[in-house]
Amino acid sequence: MSWTRTLLAALAVCVLLLSGAVGCDSGAAREQEDGVSSSPVGEVLDDTDDEGRHYREAGEGDAPEVGIEVQPDPAGGWDVRLTLRGFRLTPAGTKARAVAGHGLAYLFLDDRLVARLRTPEYRLAQGLVPRGTHQVTVRLYADDGTVWAVDGDPVESTAALTASEAETTATSAPGSNPSRTALSAPGARSRTGGQGSPDRAGKAS
Structure with a gap:
């Protein structure tokens, strides 16, 4: 059953990565809509x-x-x-x-x-x-x-x-x-x- 646990863990990592990518894309879209970069400078x-x-x-x-x-x-x-x-x-x-x-x-x-x-x-x-x-x-x-x-x-x-x-x-x-x-x-x-x-x-x- 160890291969099953390994597969489930791999799937969980993929879901987290995909969720993070979606979050980044959403943030970038907001920045583009506002027309102001989120640069930490000032x-x-x-x-x-x-x-x-x-x-x-x-x-x-x-x-x-x-x-x-x-x-x-x-x-x-x-x-x-x-x-x-x-x-x-x-x-x-x-x-x-x-x-x-x-x-x-x-x-x-x-x-x-x-x-x-x-x-x-x-x-x-x-x-x-x-x-x-x-x-x-x-x-x-x-x-x-x-x-x-x-x-x-x-x-x-x-x-x-x-x-x-x-x-x-x-x-x-x-x-x-x-x-x-x-x-x-x-x-x-x-x-x-x-x-x-x-x-x-x-x-x-």
Whole structure:
């Protein structure tokens, strides 16, 4: 009868394994439905950005910082440069999961998303910036789409830029020098959990 007991034990193990697999599949389905990974990195908060992406609280030792500098390009448009501390931009094709200190940066012009950045430099086309003063904001996201946050606030940086009427046209007259101003350090504001700017000498967070 020993072979009977062995067979019954083997069948019980199979049932347990199958039940575990079903449980895992159900959990994965819930994660996919919520659109937020169950990564143990940071706590996913109830707060969201304007598009409904949840904030993810960075650990005290993993709090990233970002700074932004916006300067006019002599050839037209605006050069945007990011300063990162405790954060690495990941390449395209990176697995969609949250990893401490990694992810990408979203660039907003007056709260309108204009680019998802995986490099610290970007050229803001002149045609995207109408006449007047505007806010350029960079915000850090994890690769699963959650927003990195510190003390409940998104890790982001904002700089102001002002475009004159001459800059609203596609071309400038020969020899002209349209007035363009960009505020990086003095005119910028940052929210990185009260930790300030990565580089306050000409950059903001």
